[in-house]
Amino acid sequence: MKYSDGGWLVKEGFEVSYPAHVYTTRQTKEKLTLFAPFRYTSHKGYSLDGGMMTIEISAPAPNIIGVKAYHHKGVVDRFPKFELNTETVDVEISETEEHYIFTNGKMSLEVAKGEQFHLVFKYEGRILTESKPRGQAYIIDNFGKPHISEQLTIGVGESIYGLGERFTSFVKNGQTVDMWNADGGTGTEQSYKNIPFYVSNNRYGIFVNSSNKVSFEVGSEKVSRVQFSNPGESLEYFVVGGQTIKDVLKNYTNLVGKPGLPPTWSYGLWLSTSFLTDYDEETVNQFVDGMVERDIPLEVFHFDCLWMEEFEWVNFTWDPRMFPDPEGMLSRLKAKGLKICVWINPYVAQKSIMFDEGMEKGYFLKRENGDVWQWDKWQAGQAIVDFTNPEATKWYVDKLEALIDMGVDSFKTDFGERIPTDCVYFDGSDPDYMHNYYTQIYNEVVYQLLERKLGKNEAVLFARSATVGGQKFPVHWGGDNTADYPSMAESLRAGLSFGLSGFGYWSHDIGGFESGCQPDIYKRWTQFGLLSSHSRYHGSWEYKVPWLFGEEAVEVTRKFTKLKLSLMPYLIAESNYTHETGVPMMRAMIIDFEQDLNTHTLDRQYMLGSNLLVAPIFNEEGIVQFYVPNGGTWTNYLTGELYLGGKWYTQKYDYFGLPLLARPNSIIIEGNVNSHAVYDFNKGFTAHWFEPSENIASEASIYNQESELVATLKAINTGGKFQVDLSGDAEGKLMIHIKNKVKTFELTNGSQTFEI
Numbered sequence: 001m002k003y004s005d006g007g008w009l010v011k012e013g014f015e016v017s018y019p020a021h022v023y024t025t026r027q028t029k030e031k032l033t034l035f036a037p038f039r040y041t042s043h044k045g046y047s048l049d050g051g052m053m054t055i056e057i058s059a060p061a062p063n064i065i066g067v068k069a070y071h072h073k074g075v076v077d078r079f080p081k082f083e084l085n086t087e088t089v090d091v092e093i094s095e096t097e098e099h100y101i102f103t104n105g106k107m108s109l110e111v112a113k114g115e116q117f118h119l120v121f122k123y124e125g126r127i128l129t130e131s132k133p134r135g136q137a138y139i140i141d142n143f144g145k146p147h148i149s150e151q152l153t154i155g156v157g158e159s160i161y162g163l164g165e166r167f168t169s170f171v172k173n174g175q176t177v178d179m180w181n182a183d184g185g186t187g188t189e190q191s192y193k194n195i196p197f198y199v200s201n202n203r204y205g206i207f208v209n210s211s212n213k214v215s216f217e218v219g220s221e222k223v224s225r226v227q228f229s230n231p232g233e234s235l236e237y238f239v240v241g242g243q244t245i246k247d248v249l250k251n252y253t254n255l256v257g258k259p260g261l262p263p264t265w266s267y268g269l270w271l272s273t274s275f276l277t278d279y280d281e282e283t284v285n286q287f288v289d290g291m292v293e294r295d296i297p298l299e300v301f302h303f304d305c306l307w308m309e310e311f312e313w314v315n316f317t318w319d320p321r322m323f324p325d326p327e328g329m330l331s332r333l334k335a336k337g338l339k340i341c342v343w344i345n346p347y348v349a350q351k352s353i354m355f356d357e358g359m360e361k362g363y364f365l366k367r368e369n370g371d372v373w374q375w376d377k378w379q380a381g382q383a384i385v386d387f388t389n390p391e392a393t394k395w396y397v398d399k400l401e402a403l404i405d406m407g408v409d410s411f412k413t414d415f416g417e418r419i420p421t422d423c424v425y426f427d428g429s430d431p432d433y434m435h436n437y438y439t440q441i442y443n444e445v446v447y448q449l450l451e452r453k454l455g456k457n458e459a460v461l462f463a464r465s466a467t468v469g470g471q472k473f474p475v476h477w478g479g480d481n482t483a484d485y486p487s488m489a490e491s492l493r494a495g496l497s498f499g500l501s502g503f504g505y506w507s508h509d510i511g512g513f514e515s516g517c518q519p520d521i522y523k524r525w526t527q528f529g530l531l532s533s534h535s536r537y538h539g540s541w542e543y544k545v546p547w548l549f550g551e552e553a554v555e556v557t558r559k560f561t562k563l564k565l566s567l568m569p570y571l572i573a574e575s576n577y578t579h580e581t582g583v584p585m586m587r588a589m590i591i592d593f594e595q596d597l598n599t600h601t602l603d604r605q606y607m608l609g610s611n612l613l614v615a616p617i618f619n620e621e622g623i624v625q626f627y628v629p630n631g632g633t634w635t636n637y638l639t640g641e642l643y644l645g646g647k648w649y650t651q652k653y654d655y656f657g658l659p660l661l662a663r664p665n666s667i668i669i670e671g672n673v674n675s676h677a678v679y680d681f682n683k684g685f686t687a688h689w690f691e692p693s694e695n696i697a698s699e700a701s702i703y704n705q706e707s708e709l710v711a712t713l714k715a716i717n718t719g720g721k722f723q724v725d726l727s728g729d730a731e732g733k734l735m736i737h738i739k740n741k742v743k744t745f746e747l748t749n750g751s752q753t754f755e756i
Contacts (some may be wrong), residue, residue: 001215001229003139013142018134019053019117032057032093032102036117059089059104061255068236069148071138075233078430080437082468084255107241123241128204129153149229158202160218164195165498167490170603172218179214181417181436181465186481186490193466195501201600205240205248211437245591246583252502253582259471259504261579264705266460268299268677269561270536275304280322281329287545296558297675302341313379315352316399330407341410346442350381363392365423373423387441389426397449404453416442416465439465447473471503475534483512485618493603499584507534515541519549520620523556523655528616530560533585556655562674569669569681573701574609593629611666615659625650632664635690665693667700678705685732692717702730722754
């Protein structure tokens, strides 16, 4: 929310009050409370007829400092709350002649004692950011509504990232970003997944603990500040410290929850019916059998909206005109080795057989007069399930449980963004705060059902909307993109921003959702899609089976699907690392290479896990410019070509190649099966050790198909002697790649030494 008129004035119609100074404090063992009146109080008489900001300083978890500012504290709490993993932390509260100092581990906050209000956040003594005088504010806007705002400094050369899945520029400096989930496609400043958390290349993060419409001005009002405001009488934010950006993400996800661990099979190729296409069991079988006939491994078949009858979304009943024997059909598909996903949403059309039951029992959001809240967007007369009502939730879940019993393995949890604010919830929740939070309840109840019915390591969604905490219920995809290169690039930018917002796994519609996909874009997007954490063909009016785009598209799909499946041992190890740490599986270059300034703005390439660099191609000419980070010689995983780090390269590729570079001194475990996503990763594997550095150890973890750690491979090059230790239940071979030469050795358990 912008309220300034230049550097000194306030916009007409706005009233702004600033904490003038810290007049007094109150301390407990765990909290420092600041009392900061809106005018300088030099004697007791000035304590009359004036407002005050009350600011509570706390430590919710190690190396995180919380700031909660109130104007009026007595507001009735009707807000949904993000689930936080708070801990009891030993803090130190001290003071000097000039400051109150609050210390939590390596993080500290210095509060000025003087005549001005000033907060300085530090990590190991290094200044992260500051709230300078006239930074924090209590505002009455031009509609008479209160807000609390904070301004934190942006240093010279500092860049801001994150704030959810955003399709705008990767570096957020200069942008105004409102936290308000919306169904705007991928070509606007709107977002399906708004996350009030940003990361700085100065190695800290800011999390605003509110599901309301928090507004961020990232250098877009005060050019050297990030300004953020929350409607109402309070504002809480957390400053997350770390030695590196990875540490910041680890500490942040310690607080809000780690990404859930997707099942192994979910990494295989998903094929959709697409949205508005005509299809029945015969069509489905043509698609599935066509993939088998063309030797393209397929893992999941997805039924989009029209598995249900039109005008009745949702009724959770198979359209009998198209699917007279749904149980038999699912059984026949599963006999072909497929998992099944079906499309759902939280809306119930008036024509649906579920509508009357839900209306009678009070299962829908209501208007203030008690009527069911309805509109005609999306579906005629649709209502919205009220998940704050336990009985409504059980009713909805019971419908889905019947589908699981029928053979469904996963749900595409679509929508969840178009949630009204002129409505009444069963539990009295504030509808403004529920607008973004609704998706959290929606996805959670579906995910927990899958866990209960299929097992903890078998649950996976394909979700479009999200808020803080949604990372615990993977996987998410990027929404409605268009079939062109700009949309492909904006999708990648969004995924990289999403990963810098605490989410671990991400996908997108290969070839674009909207109509118009051409063979060229199909093949280039196939490369990108099958080198993403999760891979799905989907569209709107068009089928997306590869043979419709030519025989070469079939060959490209086969090649990159099998490539991904061969990388499953590596991908599952990286998936477990993401689950354990909160560092995204598909991530921006800056996360791994923050010391290399060239990586700070890169948004057309990424790391897939810790050791593979991917640079998709975004033009018909097949030309790609990419940057190879400092730190040795990288190897093209597909061709063996070598690239010296610290340089830019321009190359041209056909549809069977792109920059897929292995990091120097990395070990990448490749499986011996490329026909399915689930196989014995620890049997018959090949460990590729690329450009071993001298006297710097390399390590790779090997998991089984249940994501259990079964073996560890450690290796070090000591002057041309290669010491390798394999421990655990594993057998395979080692290929050492040095300067275009490759040597292969059999591996046995225990220690071995090889010489080249």
